[in-house]
Amino acid sequence: MRLKSDFTTITLALIPVAIVINIVVGNIVQVVLKLPIYLDSIGTVLVAVLAGPLAGAVTGALSNIIWGILFSNPTIMPFAITAFCIGLVAGWLAGRGILKNILATIVGGLLTGAVAAIVSAPIAAYIFGGITGSGTDWLVAFFQATGANILQAATLQGLISDPLDKTISFLVVWIILRGMSQRYLSHFPRANNVIRS
Amino acid sequence: MKISVNDLHFAYPNGVEVLRELSFEISSGERVAIIGQNGAGKSTLVKHFNGLLKPSRGFVTIGDWDTQSHTVAQMAQRVGFLFQNPDEQIFKRRVFDEVAFGPSNLGLSPEEIERHVSAALSRVGLSDMREMHPYDLLPARRKLVALASVLAMETPILVLDEPTIGQDGRGLARLGALIDDLTQQGKTIITISHDMDFCAEHFERIMVMKQGRMLIDGATHDVFARFELLAEAFLEPPQMTRLGRALGLPETVTTVNEFLGAYAKTREPRH
Amino acid sequence: MIQLDHVTYTYPQAKHPALSDISLEITESSLVAIVGPSGAGKSSLCALLAGFIPHHFHGILQGRALVHGQDIANTPLAELVTHVGYVFQNPFTQLSGAKLTTREEIAFGLENLGVPRLEMAERVDRVIELFSLRDIANRSPYEISGGEMQRVALASIFVMKPRVLVLDEPTAQLDPLGARQVFEAIRTLTNTQSVTVIIVEDKTEWIATFADRVITLHEGRVVLDGSPDAVLTSPLLAEIGIRVSHYTQAARAASRHRLWPSELALPTTLDKAIDGFKRARKKYENLG
């Protein structure tokens, strides 16, 4: 981990904005466009790419905590662990150069989604009895009805919805960073993750 | 295309009323500047012209369309809208693509889009920057990109919210010439501006708003002649109007040329 | 106090230098206005004086730039900020974000410098008085008007006791009332405190009234440097694309028709315009 060199002033200025981007984009997608996805980790992936895995992880974890605080909903706070892992994995993958071409970006999204599903499942199963209080809960019911236990059902449910969501997030970040003038990107500690030299 | 505003009231869901009893018409080809302090309701009013806001009471029609029964995207065929901050709309990697976004939403053919975009870019003086990244341009130029992206939609009505901010002398002159030129083509131009001198030079009708109401609505000369009412809205008349008044010129002047004409006249030998 | 010696600066990957061969000296306690068309290098010059060039924007810096005898290029940013304060155009982005009241916001810089609490409180309160911010001291810095926000920004920089304040178009995004408030705050500073203010501004009437010196930039070079009356009435201004006040425009046109007294400089303010045109009239009446 490059703790000192990743957590520069510009990274610190970026993280709160990225946290808010997570929340606001999640809102646009669900309220304005009414799309059937969450897309609430765009900011996390963005930070992970521009400032490294740990910065991404911090962004993810704090996003869930702050979301819980601002919308008075503590039940999403335990999933800070998932968001933390999403940031770590995305940052690690970005360090391997996956944001430099579209196919690698998609693979990265799928991988990150799989990790998210595997991390979320025990949290969902242990604390929330396998459900999330959202529309995908019928999937849990379906898997349990076909003989899975709660943990298995929650994992399978996550494996269906998470990779899709994260892949779209990765693609959006890929398009945005490709579209951003390099003048503004070059100041971030891990600008090399996106700038083709 | 005529704009009619009839007994317009607007209140936010929390009940705070920001527009009260507004009724007026703006005919085709008019140049109208709306002035007033921040919070007077200017932006709220113009957002009714393309349906971004819908009246709580009364109605607004653009030609034969009631804004109530059309989506904002539909209204975009009739009303072009330049927002204050260009960064709140730019998302393409090339100036050309950014300007083409509006026309392509309107469903124009690629040839038409090319023609509209080229014309708009040359109007704002950015023809040789069409391949550049908008964010590599200076903020003043980014604002011109946003203006071009509105012009390229070739709507009969244009709303410009604070177009002069950040423009230097040259940008200001270009903007003024553009406005004069567009009115020649019969377009209606409505602007919100704090720049009284600019309003005086290029707009023939002034609306003064205060606390959600219309304080004065009239020809530029008549409005700027009313120093006391303007002061009530915390506004100062244009430089030439103040100078003319201080020198005791018999008529109200608002522009440099008017001032010179009127001043020369006072010096003609009296008969 | 500020000394630039043949300074040339080019941003990374830029084809042309943003600043070309600039040599300047700015002495203690004055109000210096910088004017120029967009892209002339005004913001780059400000960024250099604050040390953002070359400490944040890399690129190529040639020549020598000194603040208080210290070379900007070799002095760490954290130290430079105690000499030169910087206020941005957008009042919103320069709020720290981390403070819940205006008073704490003003203290933010002092906290970072590790100033003891008692001294900090005293300095903050003095600045609150100076800028007449007492009414909003306990309000959220995010819930005040643009003009107030910009005054808070000014106060939160001034509290750090810089000897030079660099203001990059501080009123460009404000309405007339907000701009007036900020201008009044700047006047208070220059009248009562020993601080040099360097301000990028295009409101010529204000510059003409209060600036001690006006520097004009064009394509990265200093093209005019002198008293407000001399610089702001130069015919070069309109040529390079700077806004010229209607007073000056009217008098220049009038002088072509001998309607402006030839011995008088062109006016930049209402008072001077009134005076000149009245004199011209009197002269004419005497002749007639």
Place this chain on the structure above:
Amino acid sequence: MLIGFSARWPHLPVALFVFLILPLAVWGQLLRELGRTTLAVIFPFALSITLVQGFFYPGATHVIFSLGPFALKEEGLLFAYGTLGKILLLAGAGLLLLFSTHPADLILALVQHGFPNALAYIVVTAIQLLPHMQAKAMAIVNAQRARGLETETNLWRRSRALLALVGPLVFSALVDVHERALALEARAFSAPCSKTSLKELHDTREEALARWAIIVLSIAFIAWQIGGL
């Protein structure tokens, strides 16, 4: 809260909520607010979990009644009740903390107990920026709709609209971040000295003692539960 989660007795979380959280809320005069928000938070869970686990709890046998091929089972309901109790406790305790302490004060307290300053900066700034970025997002939606972007049509066109809305938001945010970083530097944010604070937070001895007592008690209880497994 930890006690509630590690307990095997399903009534404990509910009991803790009723006998600990609620009295504290009454004491802090937050009962109405707390009650309303807690209900809003747990309602979707209650609905979901009762249906999902009531009918589909793995290995449940005691059928209460049948509905075609589906059967409501006792074990499932019991599990649902236990889980809901935990969620109720989680939501209740979390909300009690939120309603009784301003998040910024909480952060300041954490910093004064050794949390990194940067963390405080991030959390407080995010909380303060949210309303403004929401307004900005709304302005972007307006600007793009005014350029003819439909946000109310079929799924495909709405998906395509995504970039036109998210793009400007992230672009302008990155530009702002850049400027804010410079503004922070201009205020000695990265000065290499130890920081001080204008605001002082008072923490009495009793409060400190109570906090330690809670931590020790929780650890002891978890140890006891695990040991008893």
